Amino acid sequence: MDFALSSETAALCDRIRHFVAAEVLPLEEDPANYDAHENICLDVLERVRSKAKAEGLWSLQMPKERGGGGLNTVAMAACYEEMARSIFGPVVFNSAAPDDGNMFVLNRVATEAQKERWLQPIIDGKVRSAFAMTEPAPGSGSDPSAMLTRAERRNDRWIVNGHKWFITGAGEAKHFILLAKTSDDPRKGLTAFLVAHDQPGFRVGRRIPIMGPEEHGGHCEVHLENLEIPDEDRLMEVGDGLKLTQIRLGTARLTHCMRWLGMAKRAVEIAAPYVRERKSFGATLAEHEGVQWMLGEVAMEIEIGRLLTMKAAATLDSGDFARKEVSMAKVAVSETLHKAIDTAIQLCGARGYSKDTRLEWMYRYARQARLVDGASEVHKMVLARNYMKEGSGFWSWH
The missing domain is CATH 1.10.540.10 (Acyl-CoA dehydrogenase/oxidase, N-terminal domain)
Structure with a gap:
């Protein structure tokens, strides 16, 4: 390797x-x-x-x-x-x-x-986009097969009715990828469509307030009321919606990890100069063994996250869906992000908790990492299923 x-x-x-x-x-x-x-x-x-x-x-x-x-x-x-x-x-x-x-x-x-x-x-950066899949309970979330939004075919058009929420970026998006149920088949029941923000029957509703800083366009509810979509705006074949989500979310989850690792490193970068300079009990913070343990542990876990992310990236590049590799990276890096920022705040003390650094911004942002694109518990279920299926082959070098 x-x-x-x-x-x-x-x-x-x-x-x-x-x-x-x-x-x-x-x-x-x-x-x-x-x-x-x-x-x-x-x-x-x-x-x-x-x-x-x-x-x-x-x-x-x-x-x-x-x-x-x-x-x-x-x-x-x-x-x-x-x-x-x-x-x-x-x-x-x-x-x-x-x-x-x-x-x-x-x-x-x-x-x-x-x-x-x-x-x-x-x-080209001329428009922004959103991916409309998640629904209020009992609709789809981590389980897309629970989708309630339905699309019915009428000749060369589809009529869609439903309600989505927590759709990231929807407040400013012009182009949407929309998932809807087209049959009750558990594996081939979803279909993906392309929708413009100003099509009749498509309405972006409430921008949902959240704990952390927001992406442009926020996290919004989307209402679909007799939305007409030409069949030419269908993505892939009818029933390929679940396959499309797997293609999209595999790489998308991993790109989250890539970005989160950069943020985790930045958090440590903010803390490091402070502990080198700040003195306590006759020595700089960096000279205290307890502080060294905190920094060393975070540095190690960031590197573990990088290795998991790189392995998943290489597996994706080989043509594999890399489901278990991406799930391992997603769980590990989302937790590392929170730990790195939390440790940096602790080391910086009141300064870290204040708005004099970006750490409090990062801290609020980081809490979503264990939820977005599949909660950590769902990814652990994926890993358990893979292990039960593969046994010791789960750890194959291939």
Whole structure:
């Protein structure tokens, strides 16, 4: 196993690191650069996005022929980690959720006509997108088969009725991927569709207040009332909706891990200078054994998360769905993110708890990590099923 990055990827990581340091991190320090939901203001974002495009650092996960960088998943893991050193970083490079996962799945499964209409504007940064699957109880959440939204075919059109909620980015999204039930088949009962925000029968409702800072567009309810969708806007075949979610969410879950690792490293980066300088009982905090244990444990767990993420990335690049590899990374990195930030706050004391650092922002943001794209408990169920099926083969080097 070779963990060395290619020279091209290493050079790209250096360019991203320098761009984040020079152009993005300074933006965090000015309260005027934040919107009402604690994310980067859109006018500021557009300015720094223009700089990222000019530097050739835009949509790196997309094919070169569509204006991207053509990175594979392993290279994405290294680059996304660098982007997420800033809380504003991923969206600056057009590598933030949910657009990131939507671009990936559309590039994989959409027809050429669909890519031109629905994908290319997202790659170009002209529109934002959302993935509408989650529903209020007893509808679909971690279990998509519980979906209540239904689509009925009438000649060359589909009529959709239902209610979605906690749809990330829906408040500003123009393009949506919508999942609906088209039959009662437990495996082939879901179908995916492409929908524009202004189609009759499609309405974005309440923006749901949440604990942490929000992505642009928030987390909204979506109401579907006799929404008509032409069959040409169906993604994949009828009944392939569950397959589409697996294609999308495998990579999307892992890109969360890539970004979370960058944020975890940033948290330690904030704490490290403080413990080097702050003195207590005749010595710097860094000289106290208890502080060394705290820092050493977090550093080790971040590295474990990186190794799990890289293994999952390499498995995806081999053509495998990497279900168990992605689940292991998702569980481990989501917990590491919280621990790294919590440890950094503890080491920085009152300063860490205040808004003088970005740690309190990160702390509120991090709590969602164990919920989004499948709760940790669901991923542990996946791992248990894989182990019961594979036995000792679960730990195969292949």
